[in-house]
Amino acid sequence: DAGVIQSPRHEVTEMGQEVTLRCKPISGHDYLFWYRQTMMRGLELLIYFNNNVPIDDSGMPEDRFSAKMPNASFSTLKIQPSEPRDSAVYFCASRGSSVYTFGSGTRLTVV
Amino acid sequence: KNQVEQSPQSLIILEGKNCTLQCNYTVSPFSNLRWYKQDTGRGPVSLTIMTFSENTKSNGRYTATLDADTKQSSLHITASQLSDSASYICVVSSPSGNTPLVFGKGTRLSVIA
Numbered sequence: 496d497a498g499v500i501q502s503p504r505h506e507v508t509e510m511g512q513e514v515t516l517r518c519k520p521i522s523g524h525d526y527l528f529w530y531r532q533t534m535m536r537g538l539e540l541l542i543y544f545n546n547n548v549p550i551d552d553s554g555m556p557e558d559r560f561s562a563k564m565p566n567a568s569f570s571t572l573k574i575q576p577s578e579p580r581d582s583a584v585y586f587c588a589s590r591g592s593s594v595y596t597f598g599s600g601t602r603l604t605v606v
Numbered sequence: 607k608n609q610v611e612q613s614p615q616s617l618i619i620l621e622g623k624n625c626t627l628q629c630n631y632t633v634s635p636f637s638n639l640r641w642y643k644q645d646t647g648r649g650p651v652s653l654t655i656m657t658f659s660e661n662t663k664s665n666g667r668y669t670a671t672l673d674a675d676t677k678q679s680s681l682h683i684t685a686s687q688l689s690d691s692a693s694y695i696c697v698v699s700s701p702s703g704n705t706p707l708v709f710g711k712g713t714r715l716s717v718i719a
Binding site for chain 1: 638640647648649650651652655695706707709710711712
């Protein structure tokens with residue numbers, strides 16, 4: 496198993512542009528989580544899905560953020576328009592049988 | 607409010623020495639407590655997971671303890687190696703509520719030769 500796969504690993508974009516982060520969870524895991532990590536705030540939960548259905552998106556900072564999970568093997572986190580304060584590392588994690596596995600993250604820099 | 611506090615924020619030790627990282631939590635009700643290791647540029651990787659009834663759990667040179675009465679946990683690293691340099695994150699799970707995991711901000715450990 497290749498684990499949780501995220502792409503891209505690094506993204507640099509200009510303020511105002513749309514950014515799409517991608518995640519492929521571990522096959523068979525029924526939960527998928529999107530986290531954001533910064534030095535100041537640590538890991539913060541943005542949204543999570545159970546069986547492709549969004550369960551809690553209260554962590555999504557504002558309407559500029561949206562997430563989708565069209566099927567069990569793919570999820571996206573979109574930021575439109577992006578702002579410099581969105582710069583962070585975004586992690587996707589999937590869970591199966593109480594085991595959480597994190598991807599390697601996407602380091603987003605908005606200039 | 608459910609919170610996880612870790613100390614120290616950062617720590618520098620010599621290779622071969624032991625160290626102990628602390629975690630205090632206010633998450634209630636409590637389901638389990640996990641310690642993760644996060645190398646620079648990587649995602650967190652699970653080291654240990656303990657439920658309410660477990661007091662200690664080991665994973666090689668890593669030993670985690672849990673006192674559910676005082677809501678404290680520690681992670682002890684024995685005979686540290688350079689590869690132990692990483693952030694160590696304490697994570698508490700609650701069976702209820704909208705947030706499945708509550709994360710501490712981590713302790714940044716640097717092991718130097």
